[in-house]
Amino acid sequence: MAAPPGMIDPSIFEGLQAKVDEDTAVRDELKDIIQALEKNNRNISFVQSRAHSTPVAQLASIIQASEDPIKNAIESISRLAGVASKQPYYKFNFMWTRQVQDAIYSVLLWAWLGGKDFGDGKIKCGRLLTIEELGEVLNVPVNLKDQDEFHITIEEYLLALVSLVEELTRLARNAVTLGDYERPVLINQFVKDVFAGFQILNLKNDVLRRRGDGLKYRVKDVEDVVYDLSLRNLLPKKEQE
Amino acid sequence: MGLKRPREETMGENKAEKREKPDQATSPFMPMFENFRKELDEHHDRRERIIKASRDITASSKKIIFTLQRVRKLGQPMPQFVVKGNAQYWETIEKQYQSISADVQGLNAFRYGSNITGGNQEFMEALSFQHYLENQTLVSYEEAKSKIASMSGAGGAVLLTPEDYILGIFDMVGELMRFSITTMATNGKLPAGEPKTAGTSNRDSHEDKMDVDQQPPVTVSDGEPRNVLSDLRALRLQLEMFEPSGGRFESDVRKKADVMRECVDKVEKALYGLMVRGTERPKGWVPGLREEKRAEVESH
Structure with a gap:
């Protein structure tokens, strides 16, 4: 030790403060994206809530109407993945897990209502996306075990x-x-x-x-x-x- | 749906196959859920190991601190009874860190942060307290971090976060308070470093004591060794200047900051009592407590 005067080497707390401030900057960046995702989720559920008052024969209109908002959510998630992957995943995961769960839920509902198999314009309800299929739709990895990057966890999928x-x-x-x-x-x-x-x-x-x-x-x-x-x-x- | 099965059975590994056939063969989602079960089980096992290690580290750290509270001198190497008495606790802590180091690598480094933080904080408290008694300085975050890393063994380092460190230091203030009060009660004066002439046994901290009053809150005159109170004030200043980053950590810091201030106050009050009436009192008199009692009686 370079023998700093006194009880406390001032660089100790300077260093800690710098570390904590860095984290604060990351949080701020994440917060903006997460807020955007939250808004995307609201837009999706605004469209999807009509499913309760729409007969199957007309569900196609809801599937179509939800396409754009879902695309927006997927975009937000890739932005989130970009920023989050620069950090240790579980350090900040608590910040977005709620919003990501909501987005997963929206996509699961979309697929259940027939959105995933909508290709030929016919509606067939009842499909459950596996976690892998979900990852393909959202364009992010799922259930990573070895890489420390953004992904969808099992818990998030199950809660959704x-x-x-x-x-x-x-x-x-x-x-x-x-x-x-x-x-x-x-x-x-x-x-x-x-x-x-x-x-x-x-x-x-x-x-x-x-x-x-x-x-x-x-x-x-x-x-x-x-x-x-x-x-x-x-x-x-x-x-x- | 098939029959309900006793819960014990769902726990067994080998029974997994048997169970599906009669019960859940109908659900098309079973293969996916089986995979989930495997991974969730692994996760829970890791978490339980870490919680247990954290608890053991906490318990051993408390015992280390307990022994350290019997030390009466500042800035000296640890006396034999401390070294001998605490060896087994250091060993336990090292063993516990080693047992979980593989569980907290890579992706999982922060995953179990809330499970290990208790043990880390308590260990930080013990480590910084001992470091202070030996050197009369605050152990740095980097030193503490690499200390734990070196105890974690071949599996990789167990991470000490800046948050763990800070919260541990807050708790250490409480130990310094106890140390000061007991030393005052037994020796009749506030513990301080040895004067520099006497300090042949002092180690690298020796130079620290020469330029004591470059720290703003330290008001000891030139050449005098610093005492615990000036160090406590220096700590208090730094901890109060520190800005936490929000969330859980911030509320933890706020709570601990209140306790920390009380601790410094207690030492100041005790010293006041010692200065004003110290000469009238016999050795072994504990300032704070009796004062309060007497005040109560008089007010009746």
């Missing part, structure tokens, strides 16, 4: 999936209101399949556990809708094939 199930539960009821008795059956199966997946996970006491625990109530909610329909003989007969 819980949000999707919650939204579909609502959609099951609203579909009935629209006179659509087919989708509740579809949703019923989908929600059960997701729930079965969650059941094999060994969840610890964390946010995933808390939100995953709620899934069983969603399963029951959708079952109730199907039960109501079957009681009144409203279930579509061709459902078996």
Whole structure:
């Protein structure tokens, strides 16, 4: 040690302050992008919320209308990835994980409503994007283990999936209101399949556990809708094939 | 849906295959979730190892500090009873850092930050306290960081963040307070460095003590060794000047800053009591406590 006078070498705190200030600058840069993404997400959900009052036959209009806002979100995410990848991933991950989850959820809903297979203009509901497919849509890596770069984590994907199930539960009821008795059956199966997946996970006491625990109530909610329909003989007969 | 299975079964590795067949064969998402399960399990295992290590490091650091509180002299090498008594705790800490070093490399360097910070802070407190007792200076962040790195072994360094360091230093102020008060009570004076003539046993910190009063808050006259109070004030000044970066760290700093100020106040009050009435009191008299009691009685 170069024998600085006194108890504290002043460079100690100067150095620390500089480090902390650097982090603050990174946060500020990230904050702007994250705010943009948040706005993109709101725009998507503005369009997608109409799904609750739109019959399947007209869903195409929602898919089309959501294309641009989703593109914007994807752009924000690549900007985020660009800045975030310069930093250790988990150092700042807490800042954007919420907004990224919301974006994932939007894309999952878009795909479920038929957006992913929209090519030929026909609507087919019920598709779940795998985490890899999601990464392709968002154009970012998923579940990285060796590289310290921006990516979508398993936890983010699963939490978005819980949000999707919650939204579909609502959609099951609203579909009935629209006179659509087919989708509740579809949703019923989908929600059960997701729930079965969650059941094999060994969840610890964390946010995933808390939100995953709620899934069983969603399963029951959708079952109730199907039960109501079957009681009144409203279930579509061709459902078996 | 199939039958419900007891939870224990879902924990076993070998039972995984058996379970899917009757139960979840219907869900098309199973392969994906199986992969998730594997990775989440790995993550939870890592996290648990780190939490446990952090706890053990905390416990051993506390014991080190406890022994250090029996030291009465500043700026001297550690007495034998400290070196001997604390050896096992240093060993435990080193072992714990080594046990998790592989878990916190690369992508995972910051992932478990909130799980290890407790242990890091407590160790920082012990490390900086001992460093102060030996050298009467503040250990630098870089020194502390490389100390932990050297204890982490072949798996790679366990990271000490600037946040861990700062929060550990805040806690160290509390130890300096205790050290000052007990030394005052037993020796009847505030602990200070040895005068430079006496300091043959002093090590590299020796030069530090010559130019004491270049630090603004230090008001000791020329040639006099610095005492703990002037060092505490220097620390307080630096810590109060420090601007945290927001979020959790900022609120931690605010909380600890209040405690830190109280600690410095306590030493100042104790010293005041010692100066005013010290000569009237027998050795071993503890200033703060009795003062308060008496004041209470008089007010009735």
